[in-house]
Structures are given as structure tokens and as C-alpha cells.
Amino acid sequence: MRAHTARLVDDRIRIEPRDTPIPGPGAQQLLVRVRAAGLNRGELLALRKQPPGAPAVLGIEAAGEVVRAGADAGPFQAGDRVMGRCRAAFADYALLDAHEAMAVPERLSWIQAAALPIATMVVYDMLIAQGRLAAGEWLLVTGISSGVGVAALQLAKALGARVIGTSGSARKLADLERLGLDVGLHTRAADFHDAVMAATGGRGAGLAVNIVGGSVFAECVRCLAFEGRLATVGYMDGVLEGRLDLAALHARRLTVFGVSSKGCGPEERRRIVRGVAEQVLPLVADGRLVPAIDRVFPFGELEAAIARMESDEQLGKIVVGGE
Structure with a gap:
């Protein structure tokens, strides 16, 4: 599958496409065909703190279709539209922990859904x-x-x-x-x-x-x-x-x-996801809350998306995908 590695070279973030095997989901994971992924400033700041040239994997939220669900992955099954926090989202496929996954409201496009999880x-x-x-x-x-x-x-x-x-x-x-x-x-x-x-x-x-x-x-x-x-x-x-x-x-x-998820354990993360599903997503589902999208870039233009974010010109969410 297509994936991407990031490196800091001469103070610029460079993206290197690569081929890698499609991962298999664990018992409490979902294998998701990524349709779109959100870009977040925090991951760029973290990359800039690493030694120059050190490889990093970007992408911490995605939206897509469940391809395969682990044995203990809860109610989700193949074909479901989901979104959530994950790792290595700028790829054709990503793994979502089932307790991080949320059903995509019917009215949302993939681009809008990818803008929601972290925010x-x-x-x-x-x-x-x-x-x-x-x-x-x-x-x-x-x-x-x-x-x-x-x-x-x-x-x-x-x-x-x-x-x-x-x-x-x-x-x-x-x-x-x-x-x-x-x-x-x-x-x-x-x-x-x-x-x-x-x-x-x-x-x-x-x-x-x-x-x-x-x-x-x-x-x-x-x-x-x-x-x-x-x-x-x-x-x-x-x-x-x-x-x-x-x-x-x-x-x-x-x-x-x-406000940070870094020190949160699985149960605290579940509580936050449940809160979003119960108190925020209904506002999205009925149209009272519409994700604000700044710009959409294809996966092949991930470097341009990063440059857009680091220019501080954006207003709203930068999303990669939708191809």
C-alpha cells in the first residue's frame, strides 16, 4: 500500500512516498481504508523537535471504510463509515483502536469527517x-x-x-x-x-x-x-x-x-470518545455544527499541505485526501 515518511531536511519537512504491507488488525482494532486524513499542527511541531533527517510517520486522524474488524472490536463491521484518532493516517490503510472509532454522521463527506476527530x-x-x-x-x-x-x-x-x-x-x-x-x-x-x-x-x-x-x-x-x-x-x-x-x-x-490526551489511559480516552458521540456528534448530524475546512490537498501534495499550515494562512482545517 501507499504510505509516507516525513523528514526534516534543511529546516523543511520533506515527504517520501513508500510501499509497505497492509497491516492486519489486532483483536480490538479496525483496518480502515483511508478516504481522507486531517493535518494537525502539533504533529509538525513534534517533528521539528526531532534530530534533522530522522524519519517520522505523520497523520493522527482519519476517516474511511472498515475493511476488517478484530474479534473484539465491538459493534463495527466491514463496510461501516468510521472516523477517529489513529497513527500513520497518511496512507491507503490505517489501524484504528476500536475505542477510538466513531461512526461518521450520514450527512458528512469524507473530507468533513476527517476534519472532526482530533478537534x-x-x-x-x-x-x-x-x-x-x-x-x-x-x-x-x-x-x-x-x-x-x-x-x-x-x-x-x-x-x-x-x-x-x-x-x-x-x-x-x-x-x-x-x-x-x-x-x-x-x-x-x-x-x-x-x-x-x-x-x-x-x-x-x-x-x-x-x-x-x-x-x-x-x-x-x-x-x-x-x-x-x-x-x-x-x-x-x-x-x-x-x-x-x-x-x-x-x-x-x-x-x-x-487539555491533552498524552497522559490519558484507554478508559479516559473511551470516556472522551463517548462524550463526543453523545454530546457533539448530534450537533453535527442535524447540521448545527459544520466542520470548517480551509483547504483540501491530494495525498500526493502532502508537502504543500504542510507548507500551507506552517504559513499560518489557514482558517479552519487542512485535510488531505478525498481522491
Whole structure:
């Protein structure tokens, strides 16, 4: 089957096509014919931390048809349309652990389905499971034009929340108004406290999502309402530390939490997948939540897809496949 290896060469990510045997599913796995796969910034950042020239396998989410199911793979069977987190998704076939697989809503194309798994699991964990975002609350998202930021905006609006977003691109903020962005703040700096307070009538945000990183961490804390929650989901700025105002944390009963699947065991991953299936996918199935797609590239243009993501020009999800 066709697969791809990635290497960092002269500070550029190069893709090498290769032929490899079709894998066989384990007892709790699904062999899936990949129709489309999502590209994620986190995997590119991880590759750039490896020694130059070291081979890596990219692709952590896919959508496709089940070809063969393991003996203990649950309700899925050959022919089912599924999507989920996996490994080596930029290939003709991939293995999905059955507890990571979700049925594709009927109305979705393969491209739309491939855009959902990682983003929906992150925003479910961030906004619902840990964030407890309620209808009528204000959500603040720094770096809202990122893939996760756009997904957070869409889910928050479907839940009835109001959303403030920061971005270094005025054009992207204007485009996000069509998805329901209530207040767009054109900035990359930690200078948005006053604007957030003005928008929220002095109350602050019930939930803040920090995608930017340590450079705006303290400002996010300043923007929280009483009993506000702050989610850390990324550090696009590369700054891994931030000042925490303990007096504010104490007096305003704040909660600070991280959003990551790295330390999650199988049961925690199952819980998140169940939550997405029960609380997010129904919004997709009835059309209230439509994946925002930036651009689609064929598998043969994976390098171009990576260049698009690293240019920071995208708005929404970059997907590979659909051929």
C-alpha cells in the first residue's frame, strides 16, 4: 500500500512516498481504508523537535471504510463509515483502536469527517467535560483562527455561549464573524484585558482557552470572571511559562487546567470518545455544527499541505485526501 515518511531536511519537512504491507488488525482494532486524513499542527511541531533527517510517520486522524474488524472490536463491521484518532493516517490503510472509532454522521463527506476527530475530542474535553461552558457565558479564545480555535468557536456557539477571540489577522477575524464570533480583537500581544472587560460588562469570561501560550497566560487569568476557568491547550508562541496571580486565583475561586490526551489511559480516552458521540456528534448530524475546512490537498501534495499550515494562512482545517 501507499504510505509516507516525513523528514526534516534543511529546516523543511520533506515527504517520501513508500510501499509497505497492509497491516492486519489486532483483536480490538479496525483496518480502515483511508478516504481522507486531517493535518494537525502539533504533529509538525513534534517533528521539528526531532534530530534533522530522522524519519517520522505523520497523520493522527482519519476517516474511511472498515475493511476488517478484530474479534473484539465491538459493534463495527466491514463496510461501516468510521472516523477517529489513529497513527500513520497518511496512507491507503490505517489501524484504528476500536475505542477510538466513531461512526461518521450520514450527512458528512469524507473530507468533513476527517476534519472532526482530533478537534471534536479537544473541544469536548476543553469546553464541556472540564470547561463546563454554559449557555449565555462568555468564552475567550486566544489564537482563535487556529484549527482548534475555530472548532471551539463553533461548538461554543452551538452551546449558546458568546465568544471573544484574539488573532493577529484582521482578515481572519472578519471571516470568523460569519461563524458567529461576537467580538474579534486584532492582537497577538497580552493587551486584551480592557477590551474583554468592556465586552462582558466588567464581569469577565467564564471560560478562557489559551492556544497562544505563556506570553498571554497572565492576561488570560486577568480576564476571568468569578469562578472562571482557564484551559491551556497549546503554546504557539513557544513560551512554556507564565506568571500566575495567586491572589486572583484564591479570591476569585479560579480553575486552571490543561487539555491533552498524552497522559490519558484507554478508559479516559473511551470516556472522551463517548462524550463526543453523545454530546457533539448530534450537533453535527442535524447540521448545527459544520466542520470548517480551509483547504483540501491530494495525498500526493502532502508537502504543500504542510507548507500551507506552517504559513499560518489557514482558517479552519487542512485535510488531505478525498481522491
